[in-house]
Amino acid sequence: MPIKLPDELPATEILAGENIFVMKESRAFTQDIRPLRIVILNLMPVKETTETQLLRLLGNTPLQVEIVLLHMSTHTSKNTSEEHLSMFYKTFEEIKHERFDGMVITGAPVEQLEFEEVTYWKELQEILDWKMTNVTSTLHICWGAQAGLYHHFGVPKHPLPEKIFGIFPHTLNKQNVKLFRGFDNYFHIPHSRHTENRREDIEKVPELEILSESEESGIYVVATKDERQIFVTGHSEYDPTTLQDEYQRDVGKGLDIAVPRNYYPKDDPNREPIVTWRAHANLMFSNWLNYYVYQETPYDLNNGK
Ligand SMILES: CC(=O)SCCNC(=O)CCNC(=O)[C@H](O)C(C)(C)COP(=O)(O)OP(=O)(O)OC[C@H]1O[C@@H](n2cnc3c(N)ncnc32)[C@H](O)[C@@H]1OP(=O)(O)O
């Protein structure tokens, strides 16, 4: 929550320079408050799991949030029941006349296909274009980020020689970015990818900025310079055992999969994983909701005021 200070107090400008969120009395007096409208485009196969992960993070702020869950009408889900989708989800057709304060686009296990081979690619492209005008800020996660970077800016994804799989240390490229307010110098994030976005492709796009990286797992967060489109390649929302479930699934299938790195004590998959990313996951989602959504979105979504 912002700290409300007298307009003329010297600390007001110093803290504002550090991106400590200061609201001047004059603005606080005129600020109207209403619940935020967030749409989650859930592309993950087991939708109930991802819903719970994201809602846990989106629910951890003092802000009131109304959630709309969206699924693709041009894809028949193999792993989520029709009953669940018809009870809790909407389609793009049903909401495309609406405006939202924020949007989250999840990952999907289709990263080894060309974008154009994904059954719902055309519908996704339509949604990506729509959110540029109908949503104040969008957080794209993993394949959702790759899809957004490719569709909007032509940034390709590249296959990796080996899956990036585990928990990796990250650093920030720039000081005082609001998305990372309160972050430590090093922080840990889960990654689980067979593909990557590369620095040299992103640096060719003047609208984009790389905000966080990892020596081992590469690019982590990219954003447009207007901060309205955020692309996150890792899975900070993952539960303590999500990587373990993926690992055991692949071992069960007889696939050549390495033990997730920096995850089990002494890399021993018979021991309980250690959670080292939860605090930063909570911080990033609450910073996004507060600084990129709540403080930027118009009070009257339909009139932009
Ligand atoms: C890079 C990232 O974004 S990572 C995020 C993805 N992470 C995860 O999905 C982790 C959890 N997922 C899993 O553990 C597994 O995918 C499971 C257990 C759900 C299913 O695994 P499998 O049996 O190996 O694969 P399955 O054949 O069900 O296909 C996986 C998904 O890809 C989808 N898919 C496959 N080919 C295509 C295609 N051409 N176009 C669109 N979707 C496709 C499937 O339809 C299915 O998704 P759905 O349930 O939404 O329909």
Ligand SMILES: N[C@@H](CCO)C(=O)O
């Ligand atoms: N996180 C995914 C990667 C595949 O896109 C999985 O392991 O299922």
